[in-house]
Amino acid sequence: MIKKRLFTQKIWFLCLKIAVLINGAALAVILYFILSRGWRAISWEFLTQAPRDSMTAGGILPCIVGTICLCLVTILVALPIGVASAIYLNEYATQGKLVRVIRLGINNLAGVPSIVFGLFGLAFFCIVLKMGVSVAAGGLTLGIMTLPVIIGASEEALKSVPNTYREASLAMGATKWQTIRRVVLPVAFPGIITGSILGLSRAAGETAPIMYTGAVFFTPDLPTSIFDEVMALPYHIYVLATAGTNIEATRHLQYGTALVLIVLVLGMNLFAIILRSKMRKKLRI
Amino acid sequence: MKRQTIDKGVQSGFLLIALFSITVLSLIMVFLFIQGIPIFDLISVKEFVFGQYWYPTDDPAAFGIFPLILGSICVTLLSGMMAIPLGIMTAIYLAEIAPPKVAEIVKPIVELMASMPSVVIGFFGMVVVAPFIQQIFDIPVGLNMFNASLMLAFMAVPTICSISEDAIFSVPIALKEASFALGATHFETIAKIIIPASLSGICTAVILGLSRAIGETMVVLMAAGGAAMIPGSIFDPVRPLPASIAAEMAEAPFRSEHYHALFAIGIVLFLFTLMFNLFADYLSHKFRQVGEASL
Numbered sequence: 001m002i003k004k005r006l007f008t009q010k011i012w013f014l015c016l017k018i019a020v021l022i023n024g025a026a027l028a029v030i031l032y033f034i035l036s037r038g039w040r041a042i043s044w045e046f047l048t049q050a051p052r053d054s055m056t057a058g059g060i061l062p063c064i065v066g067t068i069c070l071c072l073v074t075i076l077v078a079l080p081i082g083v084a085s086a087i088y089l090n091e092y093a094t095q096g097k098l099v100r101v102i103r104l105g106i107n108n109l110a111g112v113p114s115i116v117f118g119l120f121g122l123a124f125f126c127i128v129l130k131m132g133v134s135v136a137a138g139g140l141t142l143g144i145m146t147l148p149v150i151i152g153a154s155e156e157a158l159k160s161v162p163n164t165y166r167e168a169s170l171a172m173g174a175t176k177w178q179t180i181r182r183v184v185l186p187v188a189f190p191g192i193i194t195g196s197i198l199g200l201s202r203a204a205g206e207t208a209p210i211m212y213t214g215a216v217f218f219t220p221d222l223p224t225s226i227f228d229e230v231m232a233l234p235y236h237i238y239v240l241a242t243a244g245t246n247i248e249a250t251r252h253l254q255y256g257t258a259l260v261l262i263v264l265v266l267g268m269n270l271f272a273i274i275l276r277s278k279m280r281k282k283l284r285i
Numbered sequence: 286m287k288r289q290t291i292d293k294g295v296q297s298g299f300l301l302i303a304l305f306s307i308t309v310l311s312l313i314m315v316f317l318f319i320q321g322i323p324i325f326d327l328i329s330v331k332e333f334v335f336g337q338y339w340y341p342t343d344d345p346a347a348f349g350i351f352p353l354i355l356g357s358i359c360v361t362l363l364s365g366m367m368a369i370p371l372g373i374m375t376a377i378y379l380a381e382i383a384p385p386k387v388a389e390i391v392k393p394i395v396e397l398m399a400s401m402p403s404v405v406i407g408f409f410g411m412v413v414v415a416p417f418i419q420q421i422f423d424i425p426v427g428l429n430m431f432n433a434s435l436m437l438a439f440m441a442v443p444t445i446c447s448i449s450e451d452a453i454f455s456v457p458i459a460l461k462e463a464s465f466a467l468g469a470t471h472f473e474t475i476a477k478i479i480i481p482a483s484l485s486g487i488c489t490a491v492i493l494g495l496s497r498a499i500g501e502t503m504v505v506l507m508a509a510g511g512a513a514m515i516p517g518s519i520f521d522p523v524r525p526l527p528a529s530i531a532a533e534m535a536e537a538p539f540r541s542e543h544y545h546a547l548f549a550i551g552i553v554l555f556l557f558t559l560m561f562n563l564f565a566d567y568l569s570h571k572f573r574q575v576g577e578a579s580l
Contacts, residue, residue: 020374081305105310208502238404254412
């Protein structure tokens, strides 16, 4: 009897392991294809020149620069607002209707589809605020999309600061704001940064929100102000793969661009993951 | 100025900023409606939602989004059929069975899956998976509902997995020990104690995962085939709601009927995900685990 039960357990645990393996295999297959086919396109020229011959040759420098510019605006928008929101929720707020509404807003904002952010950005930033298709409009759109991620991460970081720290500071006569600024924030800082990098990496890879707000099909110039339009890596992949002049012949450029985007995004992620595991070890001691 | 006065000011400042998210959410709603409502001067809500034909550029144009809604629902359900078991099983493995060393490898894998840019997954579906499906199943096009669902499943698994894992992990250890003490095996404990105890969290995870799948744009834009018709099999091309908005916004003249119709699709999509999220929020609050007493 017990043998049969243990046998059932064995079979089920095997199934669970297979499920995990399927996930790992799927990730490995995607990475393998992009890496093996993408690396041939990578060269110094590919990374440092603008596209030529109606985007069938040349490099992707404007896309890299564009994505970095969009990311900068994104983080400038999302980080201060996100951290401040998290401070309010974790340090000041007491449970009640207002907090419930604020949290509901954040949760639902996190669930809004990326293309709807794009529509909103187009209608509000580009048209009503007259920014046009620009780094500013695209970055703002990405910024409000990233906001919930940063709030979540910052709250987590603030929660991990032991309450004794706050109490000790308050007991010394510091006000709440002084306590937050000088005691809580410095301790929570690495956690906030980790979470922000994760949020930013997601923004860097998003296409739908910037399709009609920040990124354009082709522009040979690098942006000189935040009201310029830019090319962006994710949108460039989409354009080359679906609407390019010669889709089959530019396949290697598509793989190459995808590889650069993955390296950028996964690099940011790995950096954040390593930073976090290092911090966890430090906290344990 | 007195320190206390500064303190009060700072607190109200933080409150104002904390209200930003809900303000933005309301603004999104307002702008979708402002830009989307005008289409209903032309046709009724019922004709829009249940109309069978989507020919926005024809003369006279037809704005029936029923095939698009059906496309969205079909790809989401199909991807759910793949992602839900995979996600939950991975979560159980991580929370209950995996030795710490293995978990340290598997967790980053799930996180890397979550961080893959959607355009890369769509691209992969287009150039690698599509020819593959075409050959294996011997069908004319590889860009279809099945392909898109497969790619969407890849994106939904990490969401489902990480939220379920938290729920499973937070089941009180005393329940588990009691089950062991009665002579149950580890698997019996998982199936009869741990999963029922964390069911509300797992349901929340599934809903949020599906909500992510229904709102995902680039994957369905690139891999679903893009035909605005009611699918007859899982190998038919479909055109889900987000794909329609993304593909047509470029060619829709500003403030034309088509432009307003696309914003109206945005309203439908927004309401879909809002419903999903409110339901998930309700579930996680209503059935929140408060110690062992609530079981």
